[in-house]
Amino acid sequence: MLIDQEIRPVMPYTRPRGKKEFFRKHEYVYDEYYDCYICPNNQILKYSTTNRDGYREYKSDPKICINCPDINKCTNSKNHTKVVTRHIWENYMEEVEHLRHTSINKEIYDMRKETIERVFADMKEKHGMRWTTLRGLKKVKAQAMLIAACMNLKKIANWMWRSRKNGPNPSNPCVNMHGLLSNLYSFIICSLRNTVSIKKETVFCLQTEIKTKTVQDSF
Template identity: 30%
Template sequence: MIFIRMVLLGFLYNIDSDRQLCEEIGYNLAYRWFCKLSLKDDVPDHSSITRIRDRLGEKVYEKIFNEIVEQCRKAGLIKLDQVMVDGSVIKANASIYKMQERDDKKKDDENDPKSPHAHSKDGLSVNDFRKRGIGGKKISNKTHISPSDPDATLSGKDGEQKALAYKTHHAIDACSRVIVDCHVTTGSVSDVTMFIERMNHIQEKFDCKIGEVIADRGYGSAENLEELQRQNIESNIPLWSSKVGETFFKEVEGGFKVDHETKVVHCPEGHQMKSSSHDEAGHRDLYVLSRKICMSCPRAKECLTEYEFKNRGKRFAVPIHFRIFSEVMEKQKEPEFKKKLWQRMWKMEGIFAEAKSHHGLRRARYRGRTKMQIQVYMISTVQNLKRLATLVMDSAISFLQEMIFGLIKTQKIEKLA
């Protein structure tokens, strides 16, 4: 199909304009050959590319991506013994300065110069955020929306400037670096919330079990780690924060003993603490000792905080996930654990760097989540084709080397004879 070949060329060489793509195919003989066009054939008009893209829809592009993934699997590039996952933000094709309040009712009159819908005589908005500045204005995904791309949402790390964006959630085979899954969401969706869903999707798609998952601390929630254990999948994922359970483990080192099965806690002096309440927000169970017992204890001043010493007895918090916290903290000390995280960094981050530098993943070409998913499918397809082509080329080179060495060896034997 000519259209698919043209689109592949566009993403392979990062030609982001349909008009430019058609022009280059018109005079580039290599492009014509790839698209199966003779010198006399007319190149399809750029407007037809847009119409065909919309008509095919997301499902067709997903089938194209899955077909190439299946070819990679048949070639032995996909084993799923180790899977690396990560997410990357893609800038939306929309401006933060044009965001409007989420209100279906237009309360403003277009003739009112203070109205965001008002226009000056030259056609420019006289109430533009860029002109007025957005300093001090509270703009969030709950209160504002982009009229040009409603699916794009504000995204950005703490301390960084926010921007309208999408996010792609990638998973690759660690050995071959072939992309096995690429799912697009709005930019505000957290990696941790998509993790288990995508892992289950991959296992259902390939009808096999993932051996090990390697990811950064953004995926290291207790729920995710426990779910991987439940499915007997090895995890090489650090805890989401180095301070997780910090107070609890210090208390345990100080002599507090916790029986996980009976849910009984003893202080260093052997007193059994009473279960007080469950903190749902903090995911922990609270235990207390009476003030009378604590005040008669010789360790009172060093065990109690200043507030506890003045007002009440000891309060001890037990994270409901402390077992998985303990196991992962011990695993994080192992050299092999750190080695795999380092490999994930250059392998996984390298996939995104390649896609953004050479294939147009840095910014959305289109608007809407569906079209953004199409863009990611085609970029991932191009990257997988490159891995598949490398395998074919390596096999051909190995065959030629063996043949040449065989000929050299035969000539040496004939000379000796």
């Protein structure tokens, strides 16, 4: 969807998964023209079927694989058949991987520590998102959305305050809107603190395991 809308995707590096002693998926070369995979021993894995999850399955010839010297590095299948899957949208993921090595993506990715990571840190340290005293996905989601709304209001207020041209003039509409948004932000935070009050509750850690302790409020 990002590529179709001409939005540049900036994704992190993902380590290869699977057993270390086995061949990695990138060692099986995909031939786009013939729509097949080629194994490290130059044998062809032909297209077989497409499963319900949207993955195209490419299978090897068991008559050839049974005599392969590297079969122990390839598969543990009892019928000596190697299966490599390829999603129907894999070409988009390959384009994302290609863009990851460009200098533009590297510059944009470095901005994470100045933008996205700071937002997460503020949510955990200043708005109580490191722990939750609510039970159920619906309640926790509502709490998180309210906190996100508060942070957006605070960000808009800061932007408007910095964009003023003539200094902190009370007649400046930017300054008035800044005060309005700040008051609204404070009102929502106080409402959350007053409406959600729990004397003793199981506190769920959003990062590690479940812990139990006594709390007076949710924040």
